[in-house]
Amino acid sequence: MSNATLELEYTSVFYEGLALTPNVTLIYEGETFDSSKELKITYTNNNQVGTATVIIEGINRFTGTVELQFEIAYEVIPEQIVNVIAIGEIGKVSLSWGESSEVNTDSYNIYRKADDETEYQLIKTINDRTVLSYEDKNVEKSRTYSYYVTGIGLYGAESEPSLIVSATVLVDEVAPTVLKVSPAAASVISGETTISATATDNIGVTKVAYFYTLDNGVNWVAIGETTNKAFSIVFDTSELGSESVKVKAVAYDAEGNESEPISVVYSLDNVGPEKVTGLSAVTLSSKITLSWNDVTANDAAHFILQTKSGEEWTTVAKKVTTLGYTITNLQPDMDYIYRVACVDTHGNICLLYTSD
Numbered sequence: 158m159s160n161a162t163l164e165l166e167y168t169s170v171f172y173e174g175l176a177l178t179p180n181v182t183l184i185y186e187g188e189t190f191d192s193s194k195e196l197k198i199t200y201t202n203n204n205q206v207g208t209a210t211v212i213i214e215g216i217n218r219f220t221g222t223v224e225l226q227f228e229i230a231y232e233v234i235p236e237q238i239v240n241v242i243a244i245g246e247i248g249k250v251s252l253s254w255g256e257s258s259e260v261n262t263d264s265y266n267i268y269r270k271a272d273d274e275t276e277y278q279l280i281k282t283i284n285d286r287t288v289l290s291y292e293d294k295n296v297e298k299s300r301t302y303s304y305y306v307t308g309i310g311l312y313g314a315e316s317e318p319s320l321i322v323s324a325t326v327l328v329d330e331v332a333p334t335v336l337k338v339s340p341a342a343a344s345v346i347s348g349e350t351t352i353s354a355t356a357t358d359n360i361g362v363t364k365v366a367y368f369y370t371l372d373n374g375v376n377w378v379a380i381g382e383t384t385n386k387a388f389s390i391v392f393d394t395s396e397l398g399s400e401s402v403k404v405k406a407v408a409y410d411a412e413g414n415e416s417e418p419i420s421v422v423y424s425l426d427n428v429g430p431e432k433v434t435g436l437s438a439v440t441l442s443s444k445i446t447l448s449w450n451d452v453t454a455n456d457a458a459h460f461i462l463q464t465k466s467g468e469e470w471t472t473v474a475k476k477v478t479t480l481g482y483t484i485t486n487l488q489p490d491m492d493y494i495y496r497v498a499c500v501d502t503h504g505n506i507c508l509l510y511t512s513d
Contacts (some may be wrong), residue, residue: 159481161185163171163213164227164325171181171232174312176204181213183337205353206314207233208472235262235308235316242326243304248411252318253290254306262308266315267291282309294484298412307355312347330437333358333408335365335419342421346394347503352380352390356408356416366407367392371399374420395427430454430507456501465494 167178178200183190192198195217204207211225240255254268264284268277281291296302302325305318313503336355340346354363366382367390383390394402399426408416435450447462460477463470464484473495474482487493 159221161219163223163225165211165227167227169228169230172206172229172312172314175198177209177227177229178203179211179349181211181225183219185219187243190218203229215280231310231312231314233259233311235259237317238265238306238308238319241306241322243302243322243324245325245327247329248294248298250295250296250302250304250324250326251290252293252304252306252322252451256289257286257308257316258478259308259310261338261395262286262316264309266307267293268305268318269293269297269302269435272303277303277305282387285370286307296326298326298328304352318325324385327361329410329412329414331359331410333410333416335406335408335416335480338404338406338419338421340421340423343424345424345503346392347426347505348395349391349393352392352404352406353387354406354408354419357386358408358410358414360410360412363387363409363411364388364392364409366409368405368407368418368425369397370405371397371405377405393423397425397427401425411422425466425506426456426501427498430457430501432435432501433460433499436497438497442484442486444485445487445493445495446481446483447497449494451480452499452507454499454501456503457499458502460497460499461506462495462497465496470496492501 162184164182166204170498181192181196181198182197183192189253195215197214197216199212201210206229206254208226209229211227213223213225214223235257236259238254238257242253242482263286264282267281269280269453270277277495280293283291293302301323303323304322307318307323308316318331333356336357339353351368355366356365364384367380368377369380370377380392381390392404401422403420403422405418405420407418430452433449433452437447437448461472462471462474462482473484
């Protein structure tokens with residue numbers, strides 16, 4: 158095709174979001190030939206802004222290959238985004254910018270470079286022209302980051318970068334504060350007691366740790382730590398063998414800052430009332446009326462009554478608040494064994510007194 162003339166329908170065109178395929182005109186010795194019959198035409202890079210290539214191969218009466226090029230450009234380039242601001246905060250950088258003045262600009266690209274990097278990377282596309290802020294939380298403390306923002310318009314046309322802004326991620330140096338521990342100081346606790354804390358922080362409390370001491374702080378023993386919403390934990394006091402215990406709570410934030418501890422002293426009650434005495438029975442043909450002496454414990458709450466069948470004890474009544482109880486519907490001429498115990502307000506139970 159060295160002696161033929163090849164002409165493209167156009168050599169420059171505006172991009173409209175579709176692949177562009179300009180017609181090719183073939184002229185030889187003044188005669189125009191049908192390109193569809195004489196040429197094999199291939200297009201590359203013709204669906205984007207830039208330089209597109211047309212590869213033309215002769216078939217039938219023409220031989221050889223020729224490459225022609227045409228330019229694809231955006232008709233409208235969005236204006237530069239202005240008023241870009243970056244503010245370094247604890248654990249993040251907050252960005253904001255002014256809304257594009259062009260209605261065809263429907264999204265924004267945010268580019269970032271860390272202080273030890275050489276190239277900017279696209280970190281976020283905002284697909285809403287009215288959203289004018291972004292929080293970059295994928296950052297490292299004490300590190301400086303630089304940003305620029307571009308506007309994206311019709312068919313993906315991108316504006317030139319905004320002015321570059323920089324900010325340094327701040328470090329959280331404020332420790333949490335424990336406001337209170339529950340139950341309140343001077344409360345009486347026993348057995349497995351749930352302890353909770355109220356704590357605050359400028360960013361957020363992540364966990365609370367609890368400790369106890371039986372020697373007024375000479376030695377502290379860890380109870381455990383918790384991250385649940387109430388910062389609550391179960392404290393098993395049943396084996397402490399002391400009349401009082403001091404508990405302290407320490408709060409932590411995500412940065413590892415540690416609060417000043419707050420301590421409370423509790424009275425311990427893991428001992429039940431004294432053993433019930435004087436258990437006696439008055440029997441009739443089908444019922445038994447039991448009675449017993451009262452206990453002297455001030456925190457006595459109720460009595461529990463059990464009967465023995467074989468080797469197993471079965472509870473007859475759980476919360477008896479009188480000094481006697483009648484069992485009915487019994488079988489005549491049978492032996493029954495009963496025992497009774499006192500339970501205090503903390504659930505401690507005394508030794509069981511048994512009577513045949």
